[in-house]
Structure formats: C-alpha cells, structure tokens
Amino acid sequence: MVDDVSSEQVKDVLAKTVETLEGNVEYADLLFDKAEGVSIRKDKAEERVSSPAAIQGVVLRAYKLGQWREISVNDLSDRRMKEAAHKLSRFQPLSKNSIRLDELKPWKLDGELDVKIRPSEVETEEKLEHVRRFYNDSMNCDRRIINTVVTYSDTTQERIFANTEGSLLRQTIPRTSLILVPIAKQNGKMDYDYLNRGGTVGFELLKDLEEETVRETVNSSTDLLKASTPPSGHFTVILDPGMTGIFAHESFGHGCEADQIVRRRSYLASYNGKRVGFDELNICDDGTLLGGNGSFLFDDEGIKSRKNYIVQNGVLRGFLHERYSASLMSAEPTGNGRRENFLRRLFVRMTNTYIEPGDYNLDEMIEDIDEGVMLVHGVSGMEDPLAGGMELKSKRGYMIEKGRLTKVFSTLTLTENVLDFLPSIDAVGKKDQFGIVRGNCGKGHEDLVPIAGGGVYVRAKAVVSQG
Amino acid sequence: MSLHACIDPIKKILTKEKIGEWDIYIEEAVEHEIQLRNFDIEIIRGPITNLGYAVRIIKSRKNKVGIGIGAGNSLKPVHIRRFLDTASVGASITEFPGYIMPRPKEYPPVKIADSKIVSSAETVIKDKIEELLSLLKESKTVLPTFAKIRTYRISTVINNSAGISAEKKETLVYIELALKAQQGAKLAEYWPAVYVRRVEDLQLDQQIPKWTRLAEDTLNAKVPKTMKTTVIFTPHVLGDILPNTVGFHCLGSSVYKEISRFKKEQKVGSSELTIYDDGIYDYALGSSPFDDEGVPHSKTTLIERGIHKNFLYDAMYAATLHTNPTGNGQKLPPSRLAFPRVDTMYPFLPSSHPTNITVEAGDMSLDEMIATTKEGIYVEQFSDIQSDPLTTSFGSEIRNAYLIKKGELSTPLKGGQISGFVLDSKNNKGEKKNGLLTEVSGITNKAKIAYRCIAPFMRFDEIQVAGK
Numbered sequence: 001m002v003d004d005v006s007s008e009q010v011k012d013v014l015a016k017t018v019e020t021l022e023g024n025v026e027y028a029d030l031l032f033d034k035a036e037g038v039s040i041r042k043d044k045a046e047e048r049v050s051s052p053a054a055i056q057g058v059v060l061r062a063y064k065l066g067q068w069r070e071i072s073v074n075d076l077s078d079r080r081m082k083e084a085a086h087k088l089s090r091f092q093p094l095s096k097n098s099i100r101l102d103e104l105k106p107w108k109l110d111g112e113l114d115v116k117i118r119p120s121e122v123e124t125e126e127k128l129e130h131v132r133r134f135y136n137d138s139m140n141c142d143r144r145i146i147n148t149v150v151t152y153s154d155t156t157q158e159r160i161f162a163n164t165e166g167s168l169l170r171q172t173i174p175r176t177s178l179i180l181v182p183i184a185k186q187n188g189k190m191d192y193d194y195l196n197r198g199g200t201v202g203f204e205l206l207k208d209l210e211e212e213t214v215r216e217t218v219n220s221s222t223d224l225l226k227a228s229t230p231p232s233g234h235f236t237v238i239l240d241p242g243m244t245g246i247f248a249h250e251s252f253g254h255g256c257e258a259d260q261i262v263r264r265r266s267y268l269a270s271y272n273g274k275r276v277g278f279d280e281l282n283i284c285d286d287g288t289l290l291g292g293n294g295s296f297l298f299d300d301e302g303i304k305s306r307k308n309y310i311v312q313n314g315v316l317r318g319f320l321h322e323r324y325s326a327s328l329m330s331a332e333p334t335g336n337g338r339r340e341n342f343l344r345r346l347f348v349r350m351t352n353t354y355i356e357p358g359d360y361n362l363d364e365m366i367e368d369i370d371e372g373v374m375l376v377h378g379v380s381g382m383e384d385p386l387a388g389g390m391e392l393k394s395k396r397g398y399m400i401e402k403g404r405l406t407k408v409f410s411t412l413t414l415t416e417n418v419l420d421f422l423p424s425i426d427a428v429g430k431k432d433q434f435g436i437v438r439g440n441c442g443k444g445h446e447d448l449v450p451i452a453g454g455g456v457y458v459r460a461k462a463v464v465s466q467g
Numbered sequence: 468m469s470l471h472a473c474i475d476p477i478k479k480i481l482t483k484e485k486i487g488e489w490d491i492y493i494e495e496a497v498e499h500e501i502q503l504r505n506f507d508i509e510i511i512r513g514p515i516t517n518l519g520y521a522v523r524i525i526k527s528r529k530n531k532v533g534i535g536i537g538a539g540n541s542l543k544p545v546h547i548r549r550f551l552d553t554a555s556v557g558a559s560i561t562e563f564p565g566y567i568m569p570r571p572k573e574y575p576p577v578k579i580a581d582s583k584i585v586s587s588a589e590t591v592i593k594d595k596i597e598e599l600l601s602l603l604k605e606s607k608t609v610l611p612t613f614a615k616i617r618t619y620r621i622s623t624v625i626n627n628s629a630g631i632s633a634e635k636k637e638t639l640v641y642i643e644l645a646l647k648a649q650q651g652a653k654l655a656e657y658w659p660a661v662y663v664r665r666v667e668d669l670q671l672d673q674q675i676p677k678w679t680r681l682a683e684d685t686l687n688a689k690v691p692k693t694m695k696t697t698v699i700f701t702p703h704v705l706g707d708i709l710p711n712t713v714g715f716h717c718l719g720s721s722v723y724k725e726i727s728r729f730k731k732e733q734k735v736g737s738s739e740l741t742i743y744d745d746g747i748y749d750y751a752l753g754s755s756p757f758d759d760e761g762v763p764h765s766k767t768t769l770i771e772r773g774i775h776k777n778f779l780y781d782a783m784y785a786a787t788l789h790t791n792p793t794g795n796g797q798k799l800p801p802s803r804l805a806f807p808r809v810d811t812m813y814p815f816l817p818s819s820h821p822t823n824i825t826v827e828a829g830d831m832s833l834d835e836m837i838a839t840t841k842e843g844i845y846v847e848q849f850s851d852i853q854s855d856p857l858t859t860s861f862g863s864e865i866r867n868a869y870l871i872k873k874g875e876l877s878t879p880l881k882g883g884q885i886s887g888f889v890l891d892s893k894n895n896k897g898e899k900k901n902g903l904l905t906e907v908s909g910i911t912n913k914a915k916i917a918y919r920c921i922a923p924f925m926r927f928d929e930i931q932v933a934g935k
Contacts, residue, residue: 043724044724045563045564045720045723045724045787046563046564046783046818047560047561047562047563048534048561048816048818049535049536049557049560049561050536050538050557050814050815050816051536051537051538051553051814052800052814052815053814054538054539054814055517055519055540055811055814056540057517057540066507067507067508067509067510067511068509068510068511069510069511069512070510070511070512070515071512071513071514071515072512072514072515072516072517073516074516074517074518074519074540075516091511093508094508094511095507095508097507124556124557124560125556125560128560128561146724146725146726147724147725147726183726183857185725185726187893187897188893189892189893190726190728190857190858191857191858192857226895227895228894228895229894229895229900232693232886232931232932232933233693233933233934234934234935260612262504263504263505263612263613263645264505264610264612264647265612265613265645265647265656267654343498343515343517343810343811345500345502345510345512380851380853382850382851382863382864384656384850384864384866386612386645386647386654386655386656386658387654387655387656387685387881389850389864389866389881389882390864391850391851391863391864391884393862410858410860411855411858411860411862412862413862413863413864413884413886415850415864415882415883415884415933416882417882444643444658444660445643445660463690463882463883463884463933463934463935464933465862465884465886465931465933466860466862466886466887466931467860467861467862467863467884467886
C-alpha cells in the first residue's frame with residue numbers, strides 16, 4: 001500500500017529503481033501515478049460526494065527484443081519495488097524480433113498546467129453549494145422539469161516519469177468538469193438535453209457559469225418533449241462543432257493511431273501522403289491546447305506534448321505515435337503514448353482532436369439545403385479503424401427543409417463510410433463558431449483517457465435515423 | 468496481510484472516534500494479461516496489483532440522512548484518520564432521503580470463482596494464448612490484428628457497524644481480439660470482446676471458427692436498404708440493450724425520482740416475455756452471494772408474461788420506500804457503459820443497479836427461429852448499441868449481420884443502422900409506437916451469459932432499418 005510520500009521521495013525511488021534495471025533490459029521506464037479529487041452528483045434525492053478517481057501506484061515497464069513486460073504495484077516500499085524491478089530485469093521475451101527502440105535525448109521537467117483556481121484549494125462544502133445552485137436554477141426554471149442531475153468532478157493528476165535514458169519528469173494536471181441534465185416530463189413523455197463543460201481548467205469553471213446557460217439547457221430539454229419522429233435514410237447533414245469533434249476523433253483519428261497501422265488494422269494505412277478530403281480540410285491532434293481536456297505537458301513515455309497535423313490541406317500528413325510504432329516506422333514519437341492509470345497499459349491515444357475552421361457561415365450552409373438533417377449536442381461515437389465505418393450519436397437534431405430549420409428531433413444516429421463521408425464535406429464553418437468539447441475515450445471497449453474533440457460546423461452526406 | 472487484518476486498524480479508529488454507523492469495503496485485485504500484435508506477443512502484464520478500501524459514515528439528521536465516503540490505500544493511522552475525516556465531512560454536508568444499515572443475514576451459495584485462476588493465473592494465461600495462437604493459425608484467410616486475454620482475481624471483505632462480516636473471492640477472464648479478413652483492397656473484421664467467470668467458458672475451440680467465419684463473410688457485406696423488418700438479436704446484443712433500459716426502469720431509485728416508466732401489474736411487453744433480475748446465477752458476471760452493502764443477492768421477478776411485477780432496491784431506497792432491500796446496491800459508476808469496471812470499485816458509493824437481467828428461455832431453437840422468418844435481419848454485432856436508459860431509444864451501425872430470406876441466412880450486411888425504442892413510446896402527435904418488448908415474436912430455448920444479462924436469442928417485428 002502506498003504511504004504518503006513527497007514528490008521528491010517518489011523521484012528518488014523511481015530513479016533508484018531505474019538504475020537497477022539499466023543493463024538488464026534494452027530500455028525501461030517507471031511511471032508514478034496519483035490522482036485525487038472530488039466528484040459530486042446531485043439530483044432530487046441524492047447528494048453523492050466521493051473520490052472515485054482516487055488512486056495511486058507505480059507501473060514498471062521494460063523492453064527487450066521487441067516485447068514489453070510490465071508490473072504494477074501500489075506499494076512503494078523498498079522491498080516491493082526491488083522485487084518488481086528484479087522480476088522485470090529477469091524477463092525473457094516469449095517471442096523475439098530485432099526492433100530496437102530509437103534512443104531519445106533525456107530531459108527534465110517539473111511543471112504544472114496552470115488554472116485560475118486550483119480545485120484542490122476549494123472546500124468540498126463550497127463545491128457542493130455551487131452544485132446545489134445549478135440544481136435549483138434548473139429546477140426553478142420550468143415546472144416540467146421533474147429532476148435535474150448535476151455532476152461536478154475535479155481531479156488533480158500527478159505523474160512522475162523516469163527512464164533508463166535519464167529522463168526525470170513530473171507534471172500536475174488539474175481537470176474540472178460540470179455536466180447538467182434537466183429531465184423534462186409532460187403527459188407521460190420524458191426527455192432531456194444536457195450541458196457539458198470542462199477541461200484542464202480550475203474551479204473558475206463553476207464560478208463563471210451563468211444562470212442563462214442553465215436556462216438554455218432547460219429550454220432545450222423541454223423543447224425535446226415535442227420532438228418529431230426522425231426520418232430514416234441518406235441525407236445532406238450538418239454537424240455542430242461537438243459532433244465534428246466526435247467525427248475527427250472517433251471516425252478518423254482512431255485510424256491514424258500508428259499502433260493500428262503496425263497491427264495492420266487501419267483503412268488509412270495506404271493513405272499516408274495521399275488526398276483524403278478537399279483542399280481546405282485540416283485535422284489536428286493538439287496536446288498543448290490551452291484548457292483542452294486532453295492536454296498535458298508530457299505523455300506517459302516522457303515525450304513532450306505537441307500539435308500534430310493529421311490532415312493538412314486535404315492530405316493525410318502522418319500518423320500518431322508512441323515510441324515503439326515510431327521506431328518501427330522510422331517516425332518521431334508524437335506525444336500520444338497514454339495510459340488510463342498505473343493499472344492499465346499504454347497505447348497510442350489522441351489528445352484534443354479537431355477540424356480547423358473554414359469560411360462558411362452556418363446560415364449559408366443551411367440555406368443551400370433542400371432536405372437535410374442537422375445533428376447537434378454529440379453524445380458518443382464508435383471507431384471502426386479497420387473498415388472505416390462510422391457511427392455518431394447526437395442528443396438533438398433538426399430537420400432542414402428548403403433552407404430552414406423546421407422540426408426538432410431527439411436522439412439521432414449517423415452512419416457512413418469515412419472515405420465516402422470525407423469527400424462529401426463541401427462546407428466548413430468559420431472561426432467564430434469554433435468549439436471544443438470535453439470527453440473520455442476508450443481504446444475499443446476500455447482504457448478511458450481524458451480527451452477533447454471539436455471544430456466548426458461541417459456539411460456532408462450520410463445515413464441518419466433515430467438513435 | 469489478510470483483508471480482515473487490514474480492516475482491524477480501521478475499525479479500531481472508528482471505535483475510538485465513537486463513530487456510530489459505518490461500513491468498510493476493502494478490495495484486492497490481482498490481474499495478469501498477455502496481449503498479441505498479429506501472431507506475436509506484444510506485452511506481458513502482471514502481476515498488476517491494487518489494494519484499496521473505502522469507509523462509509525452515515526449520520527442521521529431530522530428527516531434526512533447524510534452519507535460520506537473516504538477512500539484510499541494507506542493503513543497508517545494518520546491516513547486512516549484523514550479518510551475518515553473526508554467521510555465524516557461528507558456525512559455532515561450531504562442529504563439523502565433515508566438509510567437503514569443492513570444487518571447480518573445468511574448468504575445464498577453462488578459460484579463466482581475459477582480455482583484454476585485462483586491458483587495459477589500466469590499459467591492459465593500462457594496456456595490460453597498458446598491455444599488461441601494455434602487455433603488462429605489454422606485459418607488461411609483471417610489474421611488477428613490484436614488479441615488480449617486477461618484474468619482477474621478479486622477478494623472483497625465488507626464489515627459494518629450492524630455486525631455484517633462478509634467475504635468473497637471471485638474471478639474473471641476477459642478476451643478481446645480483432646479478426647481481419649482481406650480480399651484485394653476489401654477489408655472486413657469481427658471484433659468480439661467477452662467477459663466470463665471461468666477459463667473453460669471461453670470455449671475458444673468453438674468460438675474462433677465462428678468468429679473467423681463472421682470476419683470472412685463480412686468481406687462480401689452490403690448496406691441494407693431503408694425498411695421496416697423483422698430482426699433477430701443475439702444474447703450479446705441484448706446484453707447491451709436490456710440492463711440499461713429494463714433494468715433502469717425496474718429500480719426503486721427510478722420510482723422515487725419519478726422517472727420509472729413501470730408500475731406494478733402494468734402490461735409492459737409481450738405475454739411471451741418473462742424477465743428476472745437474477746443475482747445468484749452461477750458464474751454470471753453480476754452474481755455474488757451479497758451486494759456491495761452486504762445484503763444477500765436474490766432472484767427477483769421483474770416482468771412475468773409481459774406484466775411488471777417488482778422493483779429492485781438498495782439499502783437506501785428500501786429504507787426510503789419502506790420495503791426490503793433486494794441486494795441491488797452496487798459500487799458501479801453511474802454510467803451507461805456496457806462494460807462496467809470489474810476492479811477498483813472501492814471508491815464508489817453504492818447505488819441501485821440490476822445484477823443479471825435474465826430473460827426466460829422460449830421454446831424454439833435458433834435454427835427454427837431463422838427458418839420461420841420470411842424476411843429479416845440477423846444481427847451478430849452492432850458498432851455500439853448502448854441504449855438510453857430514460858427514453859429507451861437505441862440505434863446503431865450494423866457491424867456484422869445477415870439478411871434473412873425465405874427462412875435462411877443470405878447476404879452479409881455491414882453499414883446502415885437499426886433503431887427503435889425498448890419500451891413503447893408516443894410521438895409528438897400522441898400516437899403510440901411499439902417498443903422491442905411489445906414486438907417480441909420469438910425467444911429461443913437456450914440462454915447465454917452476456918455481460919450483465921442472461922438471454923436467449925430474441926426476434927422482434929417491425930423494426931426500423933436505415934440504409935442507402
């Protein structure tokens with residue numbers, strides 16, 4: 001079990017343990033992972049205050065002859081760390097290849113992502129008071145609101161990294177989020193919309209949130225009580241910035257993760273350097289985005305975070321890498337090696353993924369459509385890295401008829417083949433519509449890491465139905 | 468140190484601090500895993516160990532109850548006191564409608580552990596990976612892009628101030644892999660992910676040939692046309708849909724919050740349909756002798772021949788609604804994930820959840836079900852068909868499916884989507900639309916464990932398909 005040790009003590013333990021691994025394996029690294037924080041969930045019956053993210057421990061990882069071996073412990077005692085290091089240093093790969101990891105220059109860092117108000121410096125009672133305020137604001141807005149679920153969460157993640165190349169890094173990442181779900185009911189019908197705010201920001205998120213924003217979410221929920229049955233079929237569609245982000249991340253970005261290329265599991269493997277969309281299409285993955293939920297100073301292999309263009313001027317510019325895929329493909333690591341926590345393994349993961357602005361007004365995009373569907377308030381998406389299928393879900397949508405938004409819909413699903421969808425994009429919204437939405441992403445069904453996705457409104461063609 | 472021994476120093480401080488009502492939940496998880504990249508071993512992980520605990524403190528106030536939780540890893544007295552302070556503050560500032568601390572009761576016998584994993588997890592994993600590799604190499608046309616096999620051994624102890632002292636050991640095995648078929652530029656995949664309690668339940672010798680065939684067939688898949696038709700869903704598809712929806716509307720907490728669509732003795736589905744919440748089904752994923760508050764698990768009838776019968780209660784909503792808890796208090800995140808976490812559960816406050824949503828088997832075989840379907844779609848896998856608990860709306864891209872024509876599986880399908888509602892709904896004009904539970908037109912005679920669901924194959928009529 002982990003005792004309360006200072007960051008300096010952890011650094012010492014990690015540096016000492018790394019020394020014992022040097023010479024016994026080709027490469028080794030250690031990651032100390034500690035998360036603290038508060039989660040508050042309030043509805044009409046309950047006020048749940050807990051710390052579900054509270055976890056700490058160390059993962060020790062070694063590389064030899066093309067194979068990784070790792071051990072995780074939540075006991076930093078000398079004895080336990082020595083045992084784990086000893087076991088790692090004796091590891092005999094079960095299969096062998098000659099791929100060596102490219103050596104990287106060691107560096108040192110002790111940094112923190114800055115926020116205005118550190119959540120760790122705010123009393124739990126004050127956090128609960130704000131949550132109660134949003135709850136009351138929502139419940140008092142409209143008598144059709146029968147319940148409101150407010151979920152506040154803050155985590156402060158500390159990660160300390162050491163490797164056999166001599167890097168020794170420490171970072172602190174605060175994240176704060178607020179989700180508000182007013183549930184509306186009338187004549188036996190229930191529905192809801194939601195507000196989702198957050199990122200690598202502090203408690204100012206709650207202080208800055210206005211009553212008007214809560215009111216808009218409530219109105220959106222009650223509006224869905226009169227939602228029409230959505231059409232089913234192939235339509236011209238407009239995605240809002242959040243939905244665009246889910247597309248950029250889930251549908252396109254997962255196929256650009258280089259571990260999928262190495263596994264021979266990406267429909268984009270043969271598209272490097274080739275055109276995938278129109279001239280003005282730019283898709284980025286940016287781990288340095290200010291306030292982005294997927295931002296950090298260095299990834300879990302000690303690589304400095306950076307902005308990577310996946311698609312630039314419509315051409316696929318490269319893939320996202322961790323160290324192994326970069327070494328194998330003669331590329332640079334891009335700062336995308338991430339773990340959920342010390343109990344989960346590292347994969348290539350995205351950070352903040354978005355489509356850069358173009359030059360269309362939303363009104364212009366809608367005006368040109370005779371019959372179409374606009375999807376807003378993204379809920380989720382699912383990747384299909386091998387076959388390039390796509391599935392995006394939105395909580396809300398509108399019918400577009402003769403250049404005007406008409407009926408409102410609740411819960412839509414959009415499907416298409418990515419390589420048919422991308423060339424069908426014929427309009428990308430302007431900079432003033434840019435938005436980025438926080439979320440969590442799994443590698444398949446598990447290994448959730450904080451990410452963000454966004455961009456601007458885009459117009460394309462896809463299959464739409466109720467979802 | 469044994470888990471009981473870990474509890475002693477916490478209890479000692481609780482007694483010294485004169486804290487009246489509390490419970491302690493302590494969990495130790497040990498994980499082993501091997502992952503493949505194509506036919507190569509990519510990483511060997513383990514032991515991945517984590518031991519943590521949570522203390523809940525309950526403080527009764529006028530007409531309300533405060534509940535706080537403190538969780539952590541360290542057993543040093545100074546840290547135990549810090550976690551207890553957190554729990555105590557939580558109990559002082561929060562408000563809940565009621566709570567009665569569960570008392571000791573006899574626990575039902577239920578099997579949830581595989582002795583092979585308990586005694587030699589590392590060997591089990593190595594053997595299974597070898598078997599997997601050998602079976603995969605038999606295929607000339609299909610390549611694994613990745614695979615993982617993981618075991619968990621989880622020990623849990625619960626103590627509370629009313630005298631409960633409960634202990635269990637459970638095991639889990641997880642397999643996930645992606646099988647790729649290729650023909651020129653055409654690519655297709657079958658991507659299964661399955662949790663079971665025992666290694667023998669993986670049944671790799673039967674599953675791998677089936678999964679390989681699904682990948683191969685998908686190479687020739689077409690997008691369906693837009694239509695309303697009959698669909699057959701597998702137990703795994705139902706495992707993604709039913710617990711989130713039927714389970715949600717059967718919770719006592721949903722009743723109290725006025726968001727349940729069910730009322731006792733109300734007709735909610737076809738008369739062919741009987742559904743239980745069965746927390747004591749041997750080797751099912753949601754099974755256990757007791758829930759995360761120490762209340763015995765049970766089997767509760769939810770829907771009998773289409774009529775809603777009972778709700779499910781954790782200790783809080785049982786106390787609030789003046790009934791008995793049914794063993795449904797679980798430390799699960801309040802999310803819609805089809806794959807809930809299986810470890811690191813200790814920091815969560817228990818809340819109401821179903822255990823295993825169990826559909827009673829019908830009277831036809833799967834072959835008979837297909838043979839008696841004139842036209843329709845048999846869906847093996849969707850992209851991600853998580854249903855919305857409140858509205859029960861669902862919709863997802865078809866990943867691996869077949870058209871049914873004249874009682875036989877024909878063209879493979881991929882793309883397009885299937886959507887609907889699980890429960891009956893009304894549109895904005897007040898017109899009733901039938902949900903899945905009403906549109907049942909067949910249930911097979913064998914059920915399978917699928918996530919937190921035990922279900923047969925089920926056939927539904929008049930379901931919306933959207934395609935080209």
